Amino acid sequence: MVTELGPDPNSGGPTQALVQSPIAAIDWSAPWLSPWREVGQPVAQRVQAGQAQPAALNMTVLARWPATQEAPVEFVPQDALPPGMAYESYIFETKQCPTREGLHDFFNGLVWLHFPLTKRRLNQLHVAQIARTGIAPVRGPARDALTLFDENAALLRAPDALWNALQAKEWGRVFGDLRGLWAESCLVLFGHALLEKLVFPRKPITAHVYRAYPATDSIIDMDAWVAASLSDEVLATKPFAHLPVLGVPGWWAGNEAQGFYDDASVFRQARLACL
Incomplete structure (x- = not known):
C-alpha cells in the first residue's frame, strides 16, 4: 500500500x-x-x-x-x-x-x-543476475548492460534509413541528408542519469539509443513494447547506437549553427573493424 x-x-x-x-x-x-x-x-x-x-x-x-x-x-x-x-x-x-x-x-x-513495465523488467533481470553471481564489487557484462540501459538509454522509433545511419555514425546523413526523418521519428529519453545530466546541458552528453517498435508513439505502448523485448540475450548484443542528444533537430538552438556537427570530439567516427 x-x-x-x-x-x-x-x-x-x-x-x-x-x-x-x-x-x-x-x-x-x-x-x-x-x-x-x-x-x-x-x-x-x-x-x-x-x-x-x-x-x-x-x-x-x-x-x-x-x-x-x-x-x-x-x-x-x-x-x-x-x-x-x-x-x-x-x-x-x-x-x-x-x-x-x-x-x-x-x-x-x-x-x-x-515506464513501470520496463522498470519492473529491468529489476527482474538485475535480481536474476544477482542470484547467479551474488553481489560482487565489480559487475559482470550482463549487469553492466542492464545498468547502462537503466541509467543512460534513449528509446527511438525511426525509419530504417535514419537508424542505420545512426548506428554507423554517419553524422552527415543523420543530421543532414536525413534530417527531415526526425519529424517522422519518436525519441524518448529513458535513463534517469541521462535526464539528470541534461538539467545542465552540454554538447558532449550522449545517449545509448535502443530501437523500439511500439504500436503508437504513446508512452504506454512504448513501455509495453520495450518491457517485452528486454532479455539478457538481447542486452548481451549491445543493441545501442550512440547519439549526442543536443544534435537532435529542434532540441538545441546551437545545432542550427554552421559547423555544429563538425566537432569530432563529440560526433565521433565509427571505429574500423579489425581484420
Missing part, C-alpha cells in the same frame, strides 16, 4: 526548499522533457515547496493507481534499505524503491511512473 509522507505543500509548510532544492534548476520547457512535463512538474513543485521526494512521488502514485489497482512501486526514504541488502533485491521483494533527495532519484522516480 502506498502511503503519503511529509507535509502538504499547499498547507503553508516550509518554503526554504524552494530556493535550495536542485529540482529548481530543471527547465521544463526543454524539448526532451516534453513526455515528462505533465507529471514531473507538479512533483517538482511539491518538492520545492518542502515535501520529501518519496512523498511527492507517492502522491502521483496514489492518483495513477487507486486502491483498486496495484501500484508498481512505492517510494520510501533511502534509509529504509537494510544495510547489506542489494538495492535491486529490496525493490523486487518489497515493491518499495529507496529514494534519496536530489535530481538523480527524482528522475528515477519519474521513469518508474511513466
Whole structure:
C-alpha cells in the first residue's frame, strides 16, 4: 500500500526548499522533457515547496493507481534499505524503491511512473543476475548492460534509413541528408542519469539509443513494447547506437549553427573493424 509522507505543500509548510532544492534548476520547457512535463512538474513543485521526494512521488502514485489497482512501486526514504541488502533485491521483494533527495532519484522516480513495465523488467533481470553471481564489487557484462540501459538509454522509433545511419555514425546523413526523418521519428529519453545530466546541458552528453517498435508513439505502448523485448540475450548484443542528444533537430538552438556537427570530439567516427 502506498502511503503519503511529509507535509502538504499547499498547507503553508516550509518554503526554504524552494530556493535550495536542485529540482529548481530543471527547465521544463526543454524539448526532451516534453513526455515528462505533465507529471514531473507538479512533483517538482511539491518538492520545492518542502515535501520529501518519496512523498511527492507517492502522491502521483496514489492518483495513477487507486486502491483498486496495484501500484508498481512505492517510494520510501533511502534509509529504509537494510544495510547489506542489494538495492535491486529490496525493490523486487518489497515493491518499495529507496529514494534519496536530489535530481538523480527524482528522475528515477519519474521513469518508474511513466515506464513501470520496463522498470519492473529491468529489476527482474538485475535480481536474476544477482542470484547467479551474488553481489560482487565489480559487475559482470550482463549487469553492466542492464545498468547502462537503466541509467543512460534513449528509446527511438525511426525509419530504417535514419537508424542505420545512426548506428554507423554517419553524422552527415543523420543530421543532414536525413534530417527531415526526425519529424517522422519518436525519441524518448529513458535513463534517469541521462535526464539528470541534461538539467545542465552540454554538447558532449550522449545517449545509448535502443530501437523500439511500439504500436503508437504513446508512452504506454512504448513501455509495453520495450518491457517485452528486454532479455539478457538481447542486452548481451549491445543493441545501442550512440547519439549526442543536443544534435537532435529542434532540441538545441546551437545545432542550427554552421559547423555544429563538425566537432569530432563529440560526433565521433565509427571505429574500423579489425581484420
